[in-house]
Amino acid sequence: MLSKCLLAAMSVFLAAAAIPAAAQDSMPPAPYAYNQLADPEQEAKAQDLMETLRCLKCQSQSIADSDAPMAGDMRHQVRSRIAQGEEPEAIRAWLVARYGDYVSYAPTVSETTWPLFAVPLLLVLLAGIILWRRLRARS
Amino acid sequence: MIRWTLWVPLALFLLFCGVAAYQLTQPKDEFIASTMIGQPLPEFDLRAASADRPGLAARDLRDGKPRLLNIWASWCIPCIAEAPQLEALRRQGADIAAVAIRDKPEDVARFLANYGNPYSRIGADDLSELQLAIGSSGVPETFVIDGQGIIRYQHIGDIRASDVPVLMQELAEAK
Numbered sequence: 001m002l003s004k005c006l007l008a009a010m011s012v013f014l015a016a017a018a019i020p021a022a023a024q025d026s027m028p029p030a031p032y033a034y035n036q037l038a039d040p041e042q043e044a045k046a047q048d049l050m051e052t053l054r055c056l057k058c059q060s061q062s063i064a065d066s067d068a069p070m071a072g073d074m075r076h077q078v079r080s081r082i083a084q085g086e087e088p089e090a091i092r093a094w095l096v097a098r099y100g101d102y103v104s105y106a107p108t109v110s111e112t113t114w115p116l117f118a119v120p121l122l123l124v125l126l127a128g129i130i131l132w133r134r135l136r137a138r139s
Numbered sequence: 140m141i142r143w144t145l146w147v148p149l150a151l152f153l154l155f156c157g158v159a160a161y162q163l164t165q166p167k168d169e170f171i172a173s174t175m176i177g178q179p180l181p182e183f184d185l186r187a188a189s190a191d192r193p194g195l196a197a198r199d200l201r202d203g204k205p206r207l208l209n210i211w212a213s214w215c216i217p218c219i220a221e222a223p224q225l226e227a228l229r230r231q232g233a234d235i236a237a238v239a240i241r242d243k244p245e246d247v248a249r250f251l252a253n254y255g256n257p258y259s260r261i262g263a264d265d266l267s268e269l270q271l272a273i274g275s276s277g278v279p280e281t282f283v284i285d286g287q288g289i290i291r292y293q294h295i296g297d298i299r300a301s302d303v304p305v306l307m308q309e310l311a312e313a314k
Contacts, residue, residue, distance in 0.1 A: 025214045025241040030266045056171055056276035069241055070277070073267035098274035100174045 025069055032079035033072030039083075046079045049088040052105040053078070053095065062105060170295045173274030173282075180288045181272040185262025188239040189247045195236055195262030201288030205313035207233050207306065208282040209258070210270060212240040213250035215278040221297035222254035228298075229257040231307055237261045238269055240278055281306065285313035 037043040050064035057068040063075055081091050095103045101110060109117055180197050187194035200206060209225060211218040229235055237258040239247050247261065264270055273282065273290060283292035283306065292309040294302060 025212060026243060026246065027241040027265060059169070059171075070267055070270075073241075074271065076266055077268070077271060095271075098173060098175055098271065099171055099276065102171055 027069070029069070029072045030076030032076040032083075034075075035079075037079050037083055042082050043079075045088050046075075046082045049082070049091060050075055050078055053092070054103050054105055056099065056103065171276045172295065173276075173290070173293050175274040175290050176293060178290055180284060180290060181269070183262075183269050183272070185238065185264055185269065188237075188242055188261040188263035189244060189251060189256075192256070192258055192261045195238060195260045197288060199260060200236060200284045201286065203286040204234060205283065205285045205291075205310050207235045207310065208284050209235055209237045210240060210275050210278055210280045210282070211237060212278045213242050213246040215240075217297035218250075218279045219254055221279055221299075222257075224298040224300060224303055225257040226255050227300075227303050228306060231303070233307065233310055234259050236284075238264050240264050240267055240270055283309045283313050 037046060047064065051062050053063045053074065055061045055063045055066040055068055055071040055074070057070045058066050061071075063071040063078070078091055082088065092104055092106070101108060101113070107113070107116075180200055182197050184196040185194050200208065207228065211221075225235060235257050237260065239261055242263060242265075244263075247263075262269070275282075275293075277295070279297055281294040281298060282290055285291050291313045292306075294306060298306065
């Protein structure tokens with residue numbers, strides 16, 4: 001009896017957990033979502049860029065790692081723009097202009113991120129000064 | 140006596156732990172807001188997503204009339220939840236243009252037959268191109284577009300009853 005109850009509760013839970021996965025479209029993937037560019041040099045450029053762009057639907061993955069349809073559409077966008085001769089950093093800038101720094105995994109120094117770069121430098125400097133003063137005091 | 144400065148590193152470390160612990164207990168904000176607010180819509184021309192409504196082009200959204208631009212899809216479950224609210228917005232006088240993301244005409248028709256059609260136009264965005272160009276990161280999302288085709292406001296997620304007056308207000312301000 002108890003096990004039956006548990007089983008029922010579990011199946012309800014699993015069904016509820018499955019709902020987001022069911023919300024997928026029935027369209028075929030974009031042409032360049034899973035197809036590489038013919039030119040290996042261009043494909044390498046696209047791959048490098050795609051590994052440093054964040055998937056917006058699955059926020060802990062890059063678009064190169066994700067099977068979300070939107071990530072596929074982003075890969076299509078990246079590959080077709082590179083095929084047209086656009087520079088990877090221009091494509092990154094285009095996306096950052098739309099989604100903010102959030103969309104890019106490549107670290108940039110900006111108004112909000114500069115402390116991340118400044119604090120370690122300051123700490124190393126501070127440690128150096130303390131060490132220098134200690135050594136001087138001892139000698 | 141121990142000098143008080145000896146305690147400074149420990150105090151700093153505890154402060155760091157405190158900040159980290161506080162941040163870990165805060166709910167994570169999953170929304171990625173568009174940074175296109177105040178920017179004009181990009182040029183686009185989308186084919187009609189359903190048989191009984193025209194498609195959608197950028198020029199349709201800069202004819203002097205402010206509109207809602209609803210980004211949705213027939214396969215999106217929260218879109219079902221917001222359908223009655225979109226209908227309420229339409230009844231209050233909002234003109235709602237729509238973009239269907241990665242959708243087939245038959246699926247769009249079935250959704251509209253089941254949950255109502257509050258839209259004046261529905262464009263089909265098969266490769267999420269317009270969605271990416273306006274900084275939208277999912278479905279459903281609703282943008283307020285002023286009469287000159289400038290993006291004025293973004294609502295992320297399904298529209299609840301409490302969001303209806305907010306959107307009507309934003310629409311009135313976008314004149």
